[in-house]
Amino acid sequence: MKRVVITGLGALTPIGNTVKEFWDNLLLGKSGAAPITRFNAAAFKTRFACEVKNFDPTQFMEKAEARKLDLFTQFAFACVDECLNDSGLKITDDNRSHIGVVWGSGMGGMITYEDGMFDFFQNNKIPRFSPLFIPKTIPNITSGQLAIRYGLQGPSYAIAAACTSSNNAIIDAYNLIRLDQADIVIAGGSEAPICSGPIGGFNAMRALSELNESPETASRPFDKSRTGFVLGEGAGALMIESLDHAKARGAKIYCELAGSGLASDGYHITAPHPEGAGAIIAMERAIASAGLKPEDIDYINAHGTGTPLGDISECKAIVKVFEKVLDKVQISASKSMIGHLMGAAGAVEAIAAIMAIQHNKIPPTINQFERDPEINPLLNLTPNVYRDFNVNVAINNTFGFGGHIVTTLFERYAEY
Numbered sequence: 001m002k003r004v005v006i007t008g009l010g011a012l013t014p015i016g017n018t019v020k021e022f023w024d025n026l027l028l029g030k031s032g033a034a035p036i037t038r039f040n041a042a043a044f045k046t047r048f049a050c051e052v053k054n055f056d057p058t059q060f061m062e063k064a065e066a067r068k069l070d071l072f073t074q075f076a077f078a079c080v081d082e083c084l085n086d087s088g089l090k091i092t093d094d095n096r097s098h099i100g101v102v103w104g105s106g107m108g109g110m111i112t113y114e115d116g117m118f119d120f121f122q123n124n125k126i127p128r129f130s131p132l133f134i135p136k137t138i139p140n141i142t143s144g145q146l147a148i149r150y151g152l153q154g155p156s157y158a159i160a161a162a163c164t165s166s167n168n169a170i171i172d173a174y175n176l177i178r179l180d181q182a183d184i185v186i187a188g189g190s191e192a193p194i195c196s197g198p199i200g201g202f203n204a205m206r207a208l209s210e211l212n213e214s215p216e217t218a219s220r221p222f223d224k225s226r227t228g229f230v231l232g233e234g235a236g237a238l239m240i241e242s243l244d245h246a247k248a249r250g251a252k253i254y255c256e257l258a259g260s261g262l263a264s265d266g267y268h269i270t271a272p273h274p275e276g277a278g279a280i281i282a283m284e285r286a287i288a289s290a291g292l293k294p295e296d297i298d299y300i301n302a303h304g305t306g307t308p309l310g311d312i313s314e315c316k317a318i319v320k321v322f323e324k325v326l327d328k329v330q331i332s333a334s335k336s337m338i339g340h341l342m343g344a345a346g347a348v349e350a351i352a353a354i355m356a357i358q359h360n361k362i363p364p365t366i367n368q369f370e371r372d373p374e375i376n377p378l379l380n381l382t383p384n385v386y387r388d389f390n391v392n393v394a395i396n397n398t399f400g401f402g403g404h405i406v407t408t409l410f411e412r413y414a415e416y
Helices: 018-026 069-085 109-121 133-137 141-150 165-178 196-204 242-246 278-289 309-320 342-359
Strands: 004-012 034-036 048-050 099-104 155-161 184-191 234-242 257-266 299-301 331-332 393-400 404-411
Touching: 004 018, 004 165, 004 184, 004 242, 004 342, 018 342, 034 257, 069 109, 069 141, 069 234, 099 141, 099 165, 099 342, 109 133, 109 196, 133 141, 133 196, 141 155, 155 165, 165 184, 165 234, 165 257, 165 342, 165 393, 165 404, 196 234, 234 242, 234 342, 234 404, 257 278, 278 309, 278 393, 278 404, 299 342, 309 331, 309 393, 342 393
Parallel strands: 099 155, 099 184, 299 331, 299 393
Antiparallel strands: 004 234, 004 257, 034 048, 184 234, 257 404, 393 404
């Protein structure tokens, strides 16, 4: 079976608009949470979020082109540009049919959708929709737009699986390469959900933190005082390539994408299985598919949203899978700093896991004030300060509404 490697990265996040900025600020424990600026949130229970800062789409495209794209697609263009530049890949007529794109988004063009519907209702329901309303809104449009932008003729499609979307995209890219459908796949996800519908909807579900007086401390995975997640936005892109192709073109290799695990809780539309049933299956499958054992895993980038039920469920699953080596495996939750990027979370957090392998550092879980006593005290949750640690293998967990569970596994690249 073909080996698959990572040869390029791109990130646009609430704590950094490049991979380097994102990683540096993860290690510093910087929070991306602040009062919402994308719309007037004064009437909402939650009035803060993790927004991308200082983003100017005209750095990546013409102003006229930017007007034709929803923010979630603009985000994708920015991080894929970085990913391609990082990879050193030159797209030519000889290789474009062997390069694909698989992109994830849980919500698609929510801002465009809201703007269009508000105009509709405010104009006495006169149907004066923009001809771009549908092309800017549909979740698959980003994969299509990326293929058009770079002239790619390999497989191109989108995945909408709530918060696992971009981790699913990574696995699909992995499998497309192993099935000889492509030599290279640009995989990732983007989300721009900070508008009234998602904030109001998640408030109605009582899923969001309402700690308006202290946004930067509101995302508290594993903490006893956690009250919900903080909504985030951004994008992440990975260049996923067959090892043979990468070596032939002299590409730098970040790591190997060595395993994957897919499962379902099969339990509830929003609540996780109380014992982490699906998470156990996905982690075990990812480890086994890589030909490894639990004792080989050094780092887990946890889903860790800061919801009362979710954190307990994931920790129980980790205890079950790693029960014999709990003192070894390191764990942290990037969402404590970047918030929950929904469909983009898997790709951005995969980048964090890959950078942990590159730099042998475990980023912290910030806002750890008092550990939840229901969480096994042996779990190494990396509270508040990063840790130097030799990382050869890292896994990335993502869970989504509907019970979707996805785990990807990254391993330090070695010749053999």
